[in-house]
Amino acid sequence: MASLLHKKWFKWSLISGASIVAFFTVIYISVYLGFFGKTPNSKDLSHIKQAEATQVLDANGALIGKYYIFDRQPLSFEDFPQHLIDALVATEDVRFYQHDGVDNVSLLRVFVKNILLRDQSAGGGSTITLQLAKNLFGRKDYVMFSMLINKFKESIIAKRIEEIYTKKEILTLYLNTVPFSDNTFGIESASRKFFNKPTKALSLSEAATLVGTLKASTYYNPRLHLKRAEARRNVVFQQMLNNNYLAKDAFELLKSQPLNIDYKSFNHDVGLAPYFRAEVKRQLAKILDSIKKPDGSSYDLYRDGLVVHTTLDSTMQVYAEAAMKAHLTDLQKAHETSFGTHAPWQSKSQLVTSLIKELPVYKSYKKAGLTASQIIDSLSKKHKTTLFSWEGDTIKKASVIDSLSHYLKFLNTGMLSINPKTGGIKTYIGGIDFRFFQYDHVSQSERQVGSTFKPFVYTTAIENGMKPCTYFSLASVTYTNYDDWTPTNSGASEDDPYINYSLEKALSNSVNTIAVKVLNEVGILKVIEQAKRMGITKELPEEPSLALGVAEINLQELTGAYASFVNESKHVKPYAITKIEDKNGKVIATFKPEVAKEQDYSDYTRQVMLQIMQSTVNTGTAARLRSTYGLKNDIAGKTGTTQNNKDGWFVGITPHLVTVTWVGNDNHHIGFKTTGIGQGANSALPIFAQFYKSLNNDSQFKAITQSHLETPTDAVLNDLDCETEKRDGFLKRLFGSKKKEKTFKGN
Incomplete structure (x- = not known):
């Protein structure tokens, strides 16, 4: 040993090694003492708070939407199936139950195999607790040595977490905060998004798929790369087999099964009932302004994990949206065909020319001093854009003028179904596609109501x-x-x-x-x-x-008024929210039906009007409900068509459901070419008819479909x-x- 000390290379090796150790020690102590920003202490960690998505539930408790910055829904440990925990531990941290947050054995293995022997199969050495620390507090850019500083900070936090929380609590925190594909945080949100089911209902294959995405959430996104996600799932199975969480025969069977997903987006612009969810969000903004937390602070719709209970029936909404899409797809074709080559939405038509000048971009160019021809040249330049169509969205090269012309041709719609006794909204369609047409024809629009005013x-x-x-x-x-x-x-x-x-x-x-x-x-x-x-x-x-019917009336008010014919002559105000709970289940607001206190008219008048409007369905303008669609239910109704076929309406009245549908063009200059296409019986009634046929075929709605109008x-x-x-x-x-x-x- 003494002779080695006299060797120059040995001295330098010792000095280099000591310097490296000293450097790491100084960095570690600096991080520990907070020189690179405060590291959460035990008190901070004992009160971990994470932004939680507000959930929107339908009348039966089904999740129909969320409002969030990060899509996260927390669960308790009891909600996790054991095979999910097994898959996670086997894949991400096989020594999870042995270490204290930092797995020194794994780190040594990584150092020897990865760094010295260049063996990439050794893994990363990161524990579930270290990952949790990163998930909770993120990483910062320190310009120099950022990775080292962040790793030291995470190791300190991880050890403190292990001192405060049990292993079960750490797994719960991890699974509630870990990021999955498609900007989804937490296992519950991922489970509902990719498999349309709660976490506790996940199969082993589904659980393994989600665990597998944690390695690289975009690369293994099952929505975008199904086969790649399936291969990664099988790697998780292999890890479970290697670590005695899975038997050999089960492994062979599971890895041979194809991966199937049932994707359900909770993006604000897509998914079920987007117009309804947008309207609920608008109402919540006002409601939450008037409610305070116990500490006097305001509720945050996007962070506080509220639960909003609504009146909507998600199954009925599915039927309503399907009926709307099926009918509008065919009606749009007939509408375009009827105008031929002289349609008012042609790019060089007088209408399009006038509308171009109303565009904000046109006005901004004009304000900047461009001439009319220069502006038109600019607006005629084509670029790639996504265009809506009933056959499926297409990506085309289109100019601003092309897009204006394209969207001008589309018919739009509004549909509302309510419980006439309470005003509770059961279905709500504000337009044909919220991504491209965000104007809500239920809550925002007022259109001429045509002959639907005649019953008044x-x-x-x-x-x-x-x-x-x-x-x-x-x-x-x-x-x-x-x-x-x-x-x-x-x-x-x-x-x-x-x-x-x-x-x-x-x-x-x-x-x-x-x-x-x-x-x-x-x-x-x-x-x-x-x-x-x-x-x-x-x-x-x-x-x-x-x-x-030259009066322009909001669709909600029209629906509430018609409800009086099956609600003892009392109109109702349609409403959407029944109650709001905080994340702990405490009710912070409730809402009751708004029903007229006194009759709007006599029982005699109501019974006469019901009989007359049943004749509308049996022998009058809505007779195709019987002849074409074969509906045998007790139905009263009224069709409506406005001047120049601008608006088509239908009101369907049954004892426990009142539905109003409207179809027309957003631009008042464009009506239907012919009455045959545009009359309410053809443009609006079929949506109700197809919707009601779906209800008839679903036994859970017998109370609605098999009810009878009152006997006069x-x-x-x-x-x-x-x-x-x-x-x-x-x-x-x-x-x-x-x-x-x-x-x-x-x-």
Whole structure:
């Protein structure tokens, strides 16, 4: 030994080794003392808090969405299946139960095999506790020696974590915070996203797949690289076999099975009911402003792990969205075909030319001093962009003008189904695709309601004493005090002026001329007052065209008003949220139905109107519910079509579900080319029909589909017992005038 000390190379080796040890020691002590920023102490670690996603549940407790910065849902240890724990330990930290946070044996193995022998099979030496420290506190860039400083800091934190928490608690913290693919944090969020099930229901194959992604969450993302993820899953099986967590025969069987995922995104823009979730989020922002935590601070929607219970039925929503997509796909084709080569959305059309000038980018270019031709040149430059279509999104080279023209052609929709007794929203469709069309046609839009307003007119008339068997002529009338306005009937070039309809036939066949006459008879102001009693808050126009639905009304209000026909004559206010809980399950807010305290109209009026609107479905404008779609349920309804076929409506009324659907173009200059395509019975009714057929085929909805509308009293049946139409006698036809002119007295 003495002779070695005199060797120059040995001296330098000792000096170098001592210097390295001294350097590492100095760095370690510096980290420990906080020279590179505070290292969490035992007190800090005993109160670990992590941002938790707010969960949105449907009426049956099913998860339908989240609001989050990091998609995380915490679980307790009891929620983890044992095979998940086994897969994790076998793959990530086989000596987890032996070490104190830093596995010196593994580190020595890594040093010898990886560094000295260049054997990459030795692994990384990182423990689950070290990974947890990194997950909880992240890593910082220290310019020099960042990796070394971060590793020392994580080792200090890991040892402190091991002193405070049990092994089970460490596994729980780890599985609740570890990052998975697609910006997903925690095993529960990953389980629901990739396999559409809670963690406790994961199979061994599914658990092994998720554990396998931890090595490289993007590279082994099962959504993007299924075969690669399957191969990595089999590596996890091999690790379980090697470490006695899996028998040989089970290993052989499992690795031969194909990997299947059931991906369910909770991205705010996709997934089930995105418009509904956006509306709930908007409402929560207001609600949480008025609620404080026990310590006086405000709740954070994105971090505090709230649980929001809603009225939505996710299964019904699936059926509604499927019905909408199926119908709109076909209707869009018919709509485009009907216009041919002269469609108003063509890039050089007058409409597109005018809309280009309204674009924010056009205005910004103009403000910058560019000429009109220079602006058009700029807006005509093509670049890769994703374009929506019913056949599937496509990536194309398109200019700003191309995109404007493309999206201008699409029909849009709004659909709302509610429980008429409470106003609880069961289905909610605000548009055709939230990614590309974020304007909500349920909560934000007001459109002309067309003939769906007529029941308000007839309700007023009956409530004010007009008998159901009152007859009105089909003949057109010119109202001289309203610019010689002459309402006509849709689809009829010349109605027989000598035919008279009862109220039942007039409404069930949506006769315009008679609706205006009924309005004239009862008075505009009375109709407006009745509509207000039924929950319509919009200021309505005091003009005879009100009878034909020129008023623009929000779809939610319209639905709530129609609910009165199956809710003892009381309108309701549609609502979405029933209660909000904090992350510990404590209820911090509850919401009750808003139902009119008094009847909007009498029982007699309600029963008469229900009978008339059942005739709409049985023999009137909505008869295709029976003839085309074969629905045999008790259904009352009303179709609606506005001027120039701009809007198509249908209202479907059943005892426990009221549904309103609207279809039209977002641009008011574009209507349907023909009434045949655009009438409510063709554009809006089929969505309801296909939706209801799905409900009929699902036994869990028998309480809705097999319920019956109320049986009217004998007095109502007697008053409706008359011929629905009659023809004027010979003398009246001889001396009567075919076309009348009169003053509208409606007020």
